[in-house]
Amino acid sequence: MNQIAVVLDGLKQKISHGSTFIQRSYNSIGQATFHLPKPVKPETLQAFQTEFKQPLPSEYQTFLELHDGAKLFMLGDEGLVLYPLEEVIEKTIEAKEDGLIDEDYDHYWIIGEVNEGYLLIHTEHAKTENTPYMYWKYHEGSTEDTDAIGQNFGTFLERSIIAQGDMYWEFNIFDVREDDYYVEEETEQVQAGVSIASEERVRIEIEYPIYRRGGFIVSFYTYENGKPDLWWRSDYDTMKQVHRSLVSTLKELRFHFTEITVFQKEAPLWESEDASGEQIAKRVEHPQTQIMQYDGYQAFVNDLPRPLPGWEKA
Template sequence: MNQIAAVIGGLQQKINHGSTFIQRKYNEIGQAKFNFPEPVTASSLAAFEAEFNQKLPSEYQTFLELHDGADLFILDDGLGLVLHSLDQVIEATNEAIEYELIHEEFDHYWVIGEINEGYLLINREFAKTEDTPYMYWVFHELSTEEADPIGQNFGTFLEYSIIAQGDVFWEFKNFSIEKDNYFVDEETQEEKVKPPISIRFVDSVRVEIEYPVSETYSYFTISIYEGKFEQEKLGMRYNEGRGFEKVIQSVRDHLSYEQYHFSSIRVFQREPLLRANEDQSEHLLTRNQNPQQQGLRYDGYRAFADQLPRPLPGWE
């Protein structure tokens, strides 16, 4: 396995475990979002080479052959690391040339993404041999004349960006007490740092969904237990009467609250022990001889969100 595949695979394993709550500098915290598209197509690679008469640097192309772009560590403010698809790279680069953000006569860059209110660039001249670090970055408001060198090629940049949780790691060394007043007295600071959100790490959560006695009486009962495995305590219980999809959405909303972290999620569905006769003018309850049941276990919230439970047969 190559370095790029190993780094991306490690991140995906972390996400699948549900470890998506992050903290960046200035106390920017929250549940991060991720997106990994399909690999780049051969036609997109051919279109790129025809457009710029130049091949991509090998590490960057290796990444695209795994995923044609990616959204990494995106918080609610929209900031994080966005890597464009190759078609978007062509569009963004030509647009930057058109608006003279890239001065084509003496500046040669590709715009491959965005991070922290700035454009992520590849210096085309340096990328021809890969002997010189070719990754650059520039604020949205500036032209590439003022681009800052990151000092790395794509593979190392990607790995360090993941370690830094989508932040501009190459600027960390520049922060100082003298220049930035990073920590200041609360009485004199103009903009206060956000207080931390209290996170509850819960070993296990068990969701029990009891189906209604009939389709006309459509209230599901949802019970959510939290705590150590096989020692969970009831956290909440409520009725939901808007269909199974709404039931699962309400469960998902509860489990996605940013102050929670679950290492294990179990979902148990069961039909009622008593069923109502739908053909009678009055609902007569009779014993359900063979109530359906289903149990599912997920390794963290992300696994649950990626493959949500489906209704029991006959309740679609």
């Protein structure tokens, strides 16, 4: 598991244990909400590189391949917001047109926001992994005036999680001899939050081999706007491997309370060998189909999809 995945897995464990009541600077407290959407689509990654003629920094791309953006430690409308990549493209183009990205300082992508300011990636610094490229600026003004955060995306994400979405890079700026740090006596009551948004439904299709020594094809779909959206597709040699892969995927927090539908289909064509060893195709008159419904992850684990009749040893 890569470092970005480890950091996010730790956050999900924290949330699953109910650790969502947070306290930030200036006594900003309440029950935080979180949202981690599905991975970025490959065509969006390609669209980004086509638009800006530069690949994403590896740590940031790794994050997007796990979750296309995020809303973390949200108290109302405030918290750490990382835009979906399509929004990064749109906001960066708009910022250049509106002068938010200054023409003399035209080397930034806008990737999110926190505490009344934008999170930026310095495109020139991002060309090497050894140069810190994360920056921040207030919503007002232009990129002529930005603050260096001093890290790359992976460290920024980890420290932001440790700081509960606060601007940790400013913690050491305060000086009691010069600054007046105060805490409001009254704090706004924030309604109880919810855990990470989960997928409501998933659809799994298991296509059986064209002959018993072949491989199983598994297609895993989530739903977008009520329509199945292919997330991944893989080949497996045995049903045991199929079960292991699906259990591993479905144990993620986002799937724990989802409706799971499994469609198992026999290939409509068989192949066998004649005396000469030549392959002979034979159409199956009535291919077997089996549909199973599950109410959540645990129900799936307790009653794994059974092989179609005649495939028990497959």
